[in-house]
Amino acid sequence: MKTKLFAIGCAAAQLATSMAVHAQAAAPQSGESAAAPKESVLEEIVVTAERRRTSLQRTPIAATVMTGESLAASGVTTVDQLQFISPAATVNNFGQGIDFNIRGIGKAEHNTQTTTGVITYRDGVATFPGYFTAEPYYDIARVEILRGPQGTFVGQNATGGAVFVTSNDPIINGGHHGYVQGHVGNYDEFGAQGALNLPVSDTFAARVAFNGLKRDSLYDIEGPYTGDDGVQTGSFRLGMLWEPSEKLSVLLKADYSYLDLSGYPADPVNATNDPFEITANADIHALDRFGRSVLRIDYEFDNGTTLRSVSGYQKGRTEYRADLDGTSIGNNIFGDAVDEEIYSQEINLISTDTGRFNWILGAYYQHDEYEFPPGEFYIGIPTGQYLLEGTNPKETTAFFGQIGFHVTQSVELQVGARYSDSSTENHIFVNQYGLPLTQDQRAEYSNLSGKVALNWTVDEHNFLYAFVATGFRPGGLNVPVGLGIPAPFDEEKVTNYEIGWKAGWLDGNLRTQLNAFYNEYENFQVTVGYPDIPVFGFELNNPNATEIYGLEAQIEAVFGQFSMDAGVGWMKSELGQFFAVDPRVPSFGACDPATGPASPSCIDLEGNDQTYAPDFTFNLGAQYEFTFAGGDILTPRVNYGHVSEQWATLFQNEARGDRIEARNIFNAQIAWRHGDLVTTLYGTNLTDQQYVGALNSGLRFMGPPRQFGLRLLKAF
Structure with a gap:
């Protein structure tokens, strides 16, 4: 480990003069677009990662x-596109x-237990952890993507990182102001959004x-499927x-979303057809309804x-139906x-930050409960041969604190x-081909x-830091599949060494900004499929240490009318010795996770x-503002994002089909500002790369193809 840390540190020092931080200033409350005139110098960036407003x-x-x-200028309207503007991030959307995942840590199996x-x-x-993620970004003040374990402030589970999405606040004595925006695009897309500040x-x-938003399907689907394959959201x-x-100060926010995504069509991983021309013979349906206060x-x-x-309260319902074999031949549905x-x-109790000490x-407390209504969770051939119903309540309690001491005026x-304590319970009834199985199981985990x-604030232009931090992701309960109740999986612990x-x-x-990191994981949680029903994954713990380490750099610059930003990430991950059965190949004999023995199936x-x-990940954005007589501004902008295989x-x-090929996404827009009116011609994935957005249950889910349109924004 020490050798790798030394090597990473040396590499970081060599790169330090050329790369590093991508950030932007606070969003205008009027909802003005990126075509607004740029300052000749970069504005200070404020983050809230440590529960107080600090300079990034x-x-x-x-x-x-x-x-x-x-x-908006970078073509980011949902969480999917964040991977193309931030190093070491991947987002795989399968419906x-x-x-x-950030730095290779996040979620590899989509269920409520993991x-x-x-x-x-x-x-x-x-x-909501994993569900209800298609909520669009509208009237947003800022998005903060934090990389690396966030154990102290964010708590359990944030072993990969955290994302803070903040919408615009009302402004007292700010007058009546806001914006309205509409757009049209290919695939018969129509959209509108807006905001209004009301000084009462x-x-x-x-x-x-x-x-x-309303849009036709991105797919051409053949076969006797049912369901509307378009999109309607509000x-x-x-x-x-x-x-x-x-x-x-008392701030209350409440929101509601109705997202009729009408299914996520997919076909087999190794299919050779055009991935946007597929067949299906099942009901295709995807609907999210949820509210938050x-x-x-x-x-x-x-x-x-x-x-x-x-204080937070959230309630939602998600419905999903899909053709599980991805063809019109079989009738395996989910x-x-x-x-x-x-x-x-x-x-929180937060001190001032003006003295030698700050603290x-x-x-924190959270109660989270999933309910699976009777008759609405099914899978198999024929339909309904695997039925599941029940509840999965979870509870978390935590206490945390941090103190800062200025050893000198420049060194802190x-x-x-x-301390976290969490529990999870499964009260599940399963009917598998007529065989009933009841799971009443509880697991509890605690961690410090x-x-x-x-x-070290070297001077007004340079800031150095180094830290060692530990993180924790609790264990949980696996879904009951096959005979008997599966064993729980243990908590995962991480130690993170980082310099920047x-x-x-x-x-x-x-x-x-330049940083290097080395993470060592104990009881690393990994997901494999059940040999009998591979569509279900279950969690195991790697008995040996797993390592993830890398370098990240970002840069932002403004030179007159030209501005640009870029980010790069290099990362290497190495699993510790661990044996597992690939559920897609015939298995025979025992396979112990710690000892094996190794065989064609183990x-x-x-x-x-x-x-x-x-x-490797890389992102680059650049724009130039052309100013005309009368004050009109023309701003072309290009963005490129690369995520390696x-x-x-x-x-x-x-x-x-386990390999997901590299993603290379080009976005561009050209915006014309005339007073408070901004007209923007935009395009995303301009090369129309056909890339796999996610793999799940033997199916490939494609990322969006080329989309383009015209957007009008009026600020007032």
Whole structure:
């Protein structure tokens, strides 16, 4: 390990003069597009990763931060496209949710039992873990993508990273302002969104926002399938801000989304046909309906200490039906409906950051319950030969804190810790080909994670940091398949070593970030398929240490009318010795995860890559503003994102379709600003690359093809 750390550190030093941080300034509340005039120097970026507003260039964390206008200019409207603007991130969308991975850690099997390694927050509240992810980005202030374990502040599960999505707040005494936007595109796409700020009084304001979309299917489907294969979505958000005094702030946000995605067609992994011309003979259906409310209360005491409460409540229902063999020949179908309800509460006590000491204390509680209604979870030939119903409640309690001490005026020592206690239960009834099976099982896990960081502000332009942090992802319960109740899987622990350098150059025109990391995992959680029913995955623990290490760099620059940003990530993952049965090949004999023995069916996975962990990622964006007489501005912009090849399973069997080829996505737009009106011609995936967006259950789900259109935005 020490040799690898030294090598990574040397490589980081060699790259330091050329690469590093991608970030943007706060979004304008009017919803103005990226065609707005640029400043001649870069503005300060503020992040909230440590529960207080801090400068990104002075925060010991690797992060990509984008404003709402920057997201739109880069062609990012949903979570899928985040992988093309941030290093070391992959998003694999297979229909009823996504597998979001950062630095190779996240989610490789989509079910309620498997925890995610990347937590997404919406306005300060952790969202549904994996489901309800197609929510569009509209009226967004910023998106923060944090890379690496976030154990102290984000807590359990965030062993890969975290994503913070923040919508625009109401502005008291900000006048009536907002925007309305509409667009048309190929595939008969029509969309509209908008927002309005309402200053009710000197102490109260509200903000309303909406988004709607209608589009035909991206696929040409043949066969006796049923269901509407188009897309219709609608979302609405209401925000209310009350500030009766300088010390008290109460912010309430509530939103609702109806996302009729009408199924995610797919065909077999090794099919040779045009992947957008497929056959099916099942009902194709995908519908998400969910609501969320967030209440944040901040009170500042006379000494500057802030007491903060963040309460969240979310409730949703997801429905999904698909052709499981991906053809019109067989009749192997899958269907499920899941109701999920979450309520959470977080309390923070935050000191000022003006003295030699600064600190934060916090407590967190979350209850999450999944319900599988009778008769709505089914699979098999003939239909309904595997039926599942029941509940899966989960509970989490945590206490955390961090203290910072300025050893000198420029050197700060930070020490943080978090204690987590979590439990999960399965109360499940399964009927398999007439054989009943009942699972009443509970598992509980606890952990103490910590972080020690040393930060050095060399001068006003350079910031160095190094830290050691530990993280924790709890174990869980596997889905009952076959005979008997499967064994639980254990918690996963990670130790992260990281060094970084953030710098400003050329009088504020250039900003960089470079970091190197080494992660060592104990009881690494891996997913393999059940030999009898491979469509179901189950979790095991790798008994030997797994390593993931790499380098990341980002850069952002503004030179007059020209601006650009870029990011690059290199990563290597190595599984510790671990034996597993590939469910797609005939198995015989015993196969112990620790000892094997190795055979054609009991495969030694030592040294294999982690799933969804590409060796190389790269992104680049650039634009130039042409100013005309009268003040009109023409802004062409191009974006390129590259994600190298990756593996969808640990077995890395290319002949069986385990390899996902590289993704190379070009987006471009040209925006014309005339006063408050912006007209934009845009295109995404301009080369029309046919790339696999995800592999699941022996099926390939394609990423979006080339799309283009015209967008009009009016700010007021």
